[in-house]
Structures are given as C-alpha cells and as structure tokens.
Amino acid sequence: MRRWYCLICGFIYDEALGLPEAGIAPGTRWEDVPEDWVCPDCGAPKSDFEMIEMIA
Amino acid sequence: MATDPLVIIGSGLAGYTLAREWRKLDATTPLLIVTRDDGRYYSKPMLSSAYTSSKPPDAIALSDAAVMASQLNAGIRTRVTAEELDVAAGTVRVEGVVHAYSNVVLAVGADPIYVPVGGDAAERVMSVNDLADYANFRAAIAAARHVTIIGAGLIGCEFASDLLSGGIASAVIDPAAFPLSRLLPAEAGEALADAYAGLGVDWRFGRTVARVDHEGTRLRVTLSDGEAIVTDAVLSAIGLRPRTGLARAAGLDVNHGIVVNRQLRTSGDRAYALGDCAEVNGLALPYVAPIMQAARALAPTLAGRPTDVAYPPMPVLVKTSRFPVVVAPPRPGVTGNWSIERLDGGMRALYRTEDDRIEGFALLGSATAERQKLSRELPALLD
Numbered sequence: 025m026r027r028w029y030c031l032i033c034g035f036i037y038d039e040a041l042g043l044p045e046a047g048i049a050p051g052t053r054w055e056d057v058p059e060d061w062v063c064p065d066c067g068a069p070k071s072d073f074e075m076i077e078m079i080a
Numbered sequence: 081m082a083t084d085p086l087v088i089i090g091s092g093l094a095g096y097t098l099a100r101e102w103r104k105l106d107a108t109t110p111l112l113i114v115t116r117d118d119g120r121y122y123s124k125p126m127l128s129s130a131y132t133s134s135k136p137p138d139a140i141a142l143s144d145a146a147v148m149a150s151q152l153n154a155g156i157r158t159r160v161t162a163e164e165l166d167v168a169a170g171t172v173r174v175e176g177v178v179h180a181y182s183n184v185v186l187a188v189g190a191d192p193i194y195v196p197v198g199g200d201a202a203e204r205v206m207s208v209n210d211l212a213d214y215a216n217f218r219a220a221i222a223a224a225r226h227v228t229i230i231g232a233g234l235i236g237c238e239f240a241s242d243l244l245s246g247g248i249a250s251a252v253i254d255p256a257a258f259p260l261s262r263l264l265p266a267e268a269g270e271a272l273a274d275a276y277a278g279l280g281v282d283w284r285f286g287r288t289v290a291r292v293d294h295e296g297t298r299l300r301v302t303l304s305d306g307e308a309i310v311t312d313a314v315l316s317a318i319g320l321r322p323r324t325g326l327a328r329a330a331g332l333d334v335n336h337g338i339v340v341n342r343q344l345r346t347s348g349d350r351a352y353a354l355g356d357c358a359e360v361n362g363l364a365l366p367y368v369a370p371i372m373q374a375a376r377a378l379a380p381t382l383a384g385r386p387t388d389v390a391y392p393p394m395p396v397l398v399k400t401s402r403f404p405v406v407v408a409p410p411r412p413g414v415t416g417n418w419s420i421e422r423l424d425g426g427m428r429a430l431y432r433t434e435d436d437r438i439e440g441f442a443l444l445g446s447a448t449a450e451r452q453k454l455s456r457e458l459p460a461l462l463d
C-alpha cells in the first residue's frame with residue numbers, strides 16, 4: 025500500500041485507509057481512484073498528486 | 081566508455097519531479113543533481129500554507145537529500161553552484177569541476193523580485209522563496225503579533241491568510257486597487273479583500289512602501305502617502321523573475337524565461353529547461369500543474385522518445401483558506417468580457433469571448449465547487 029501526497033496542500037491519500045467518507049473503500053489503489061476525484065482539502069486534481077515515501 | 085550522466089540543475093519540485101518520471105523510463109543512465117539548496121524534497125506551495133496545515137517548518141520536507149539520492153539512484157551535490165554551462169562542449173562546471181553530460185536540464189527556478197526601500201531597517205525586509213527562507217521567516221516571527229506584507233498577489237494573499245491561521249494579523253500593501261489584480265476582475269478582488277478585512281487583514285491599496293525603520297524593538301513601515309504602520313516583520317511578496325543567468329551566459333535564447341519549445345528544449349543541443357525558469361511557447365507559468373505536465377513530457381523525451389508537452393486547462397488555487405479562489409486567467413491576447421454573479425458565500429466570474437465561449441474564470445468561496453465542471457469548458461493552453 026502506498027501513500028500519495030497533494031503537492032498543493034500536503035493532503036495525503038493513504039491507499040490502506042482509503043477515504044470512506046468520499047465513497048473510496050480502504051485498500052483502494054490510487055489507479056482505481058476516479059479520475060475526476062479531487063483533493064478533499066484544496067480541490068486540486070488527481071494529477072497534482074505524487075507518490076511519496078516519507079521519512080520514518 | 082561509461083555513459084555521461086543526465087545532469088539536472090536544481091532540486092525543487094521541477095528537478096525532482098523530472099528525475100522521478102525519468103527514472104521510471106531509464107533505470108541505468110547515471111543521474112547527477114546539483115543544487116544550491118540542501119536537497120530536501122518539498123513542495124513550494126506548502127510554504128504559504130504551513131500554519132493552516134499545522135506544519136512546523138521542519139515537517140514541510142518529505143525527504144532529505146540522502147533519501148532522494150537513494151530513491152532516484154542519483155548523485156546529489158547540495159549547496160553548490162553550477163557556475164558555467166558550455167553547450168557546445170556538453171559540460172557544466174560545478175565548484176570548479178567540469179562534468180560532461182548526456183543531457184542537461186535547467187530546473188533552477190525563479191528569484192523573488194525585490195524593490196528597494198529606504199530606511200534604517202531596510203535590510204529587515206524578508207522574502208520566502210525556499211524552505212530555508214521559510215525557516216528564517218518563522219524564526220523571525222516567532223513572537224510576532226503583526227506582519228506587514230508587501231504585495232497583494234498570490235503569495236502575499238496566501239501568506240496573509242496563513243498568518244491568520246497562526247494568530248498573526250497583517251497589513252498588506254499594494255499599488256493596485258484590489259488584491260490579485262493581475263488575475264481577477266475588480267469585483268472578485270474586492271470580494272476577497274472584504275472577506276479578509278473582517279478577519280484581521282488590513283489592506284492598504286494604491287500605495288507602495290517608502291521606508292522601513294526601527295521603532296524600538298519593532299519596525300515602522302512608512303507608505304508612499306506618509307502613513308506609518310508599526311509592525312514586527314516585513315515580508316516582500318512582489319512576484320518572481322525566472323532565473324536566466326546561467327542560460328544567458330551560455331548563449332541560450334532567453335526572453336522573460338529560458339526559451340524552450342514544446343519538447344522543453346532550449347536553443348542549445350541536449351539542453352532543456354522546465355519549471356519556473358522556463359518559458360514554454362511564450363508561456364511562463366510558475367505553478368505546480370505546468371511542472372507536472374512538463375516533467376511527464378520531458379522524461380520520455382530524455383529517454384529517447386521525443387514528446388511534446390500539452391497544457392490542459394490548469395486553474396490555479398489561491399490558498400486563501402477562509403475564502404478560497406480558483407482562477408483560470410484568459411490566455412494572453414484573447415479578448416472578451418467578465419460577467420459576475422454573486423452567490424451565497426461566493427462569486428462566479430466567467431470570462432466569455434465574443435462568440436460566447438468560456439475562456440477563463442474566477443471562482444470564489446462556495447463557487448470553487450464548480451472548478452471541475454467549468455474546467456471542462458475551458459480551452460487547452462497548449463493542445
């Protein structure tokens with residue numbers, strides 16, 4: 025499971041957690057998040073996210 | 081003979097994003113990244129939203145240079161200057177050492193524009209253009225109650241908003257009549273100003289800063305009309321100017337930014353540029369979305385599959401969190417008119433051409449929910 029980071033506001037989409045309140049089940053891979061999904065914090069599109077591995 | 085490395089100059093979002101995209105396509109060619117900074121990986125927009133997202137300066141970076149070097153299978157030389165680019169020879173000199181490259185990418189970013197002010201504390205005027213600047217700024221305002229911001233553009237407005245999240249009031253000074261004057265129609269700028277005036281932002285439009293002087297342990301900012309503001313720190317946020325010195329000295333074509341074609345290639349062989357330093361087909365756009373588009377085109381180009389960059393509509397979010405703004409300015413040279421609709425808790429401003437096509441928009445407050453829907457009606461910036 026990977027984590028994706030919004031380059032605009034820092035919001036993190038964690039595949040393991042999903043976003044149940046937005047109808048995205050835990051375990052949903054980034055590729056399976058709908059293309060028209062936007063960052064819940066800032067409204068940035070999916071294309072402004074980047075996969076990250078964070079320190080610690 | 082070993083393959084010469086790809087050399088990327090700059091470790092900001094442009095340099096690192098390109099490096100990641102390129103490594104997906106080429107796992108073996110050596111990669112050398114040289115940077116004046118400490119090589120930490122972070123996203124610059126985070127610098128003007130750190131209070132709002134409750135991140136201390138040290139938490140903004142996602143990785144340090146050693147982690148990036150390992151992830152990217154790269155050599156990363158930090159705190160060094162690329163002194164000279166020789167496009168004919170295919171070399172770049174860094175701290176006196178000449179490196180041959182297979183390709184070179186300029187991802188050197190932009191400098192803050194600085195307008196000199198008078199006064200005995202003029203040197204106290206700060207700017208924030210990278211993570212180190214931001215750490216200095218936070219240290220300087222650790223005990224501040226009030227900050228004066230020069231410039232009501234995107235960065236000035238975002239800092240005013242973010243400082244409020246940190247419990248710090250601000251005065252914002254700008255020669256224009258309303259904030260975001262290069263992006264918004266007047267009604268929209270005034271709506272933004274009104275929303276923040278009630279929250280603790282003290283706008284001073286139609287004026288500039290003449291002097292900054294010491295006032296006991298604080299500072300006194302004197303405006304062009306003589307008004308004085310007592311404050312704890314002064315932040316200059318006037319705008320950005322692409323860093324073009326290295327390219328210009330190398331004889332590459334430079335206009336406002338380093339001139340590149342749709343394949344991000346400069347006027348020199350094997351020399352490319354992207355990000356805030358570059359001007360792509362006449363467009364110099366210092367935002368995240370163009371960097372992502374450019375990196376995704378330049379990576380395959382560098383891997384041997386020449387690819388034109390495409391710019392879809394790329395509305396810009398202004399992180400004024402209490403009254404957010406999403407703006408897609410009309411393309412240069414396209415004429416039309418703004419139509420303004422006030423909504424409950426927001427505003428929708430549409431820029432329509434004479435043939436009634438939507439060419440741009442500004443969405444404020446509650447209207448920002450329409451961003452996706454309206455973006456689909458906009459023309460691409462580069463097809």
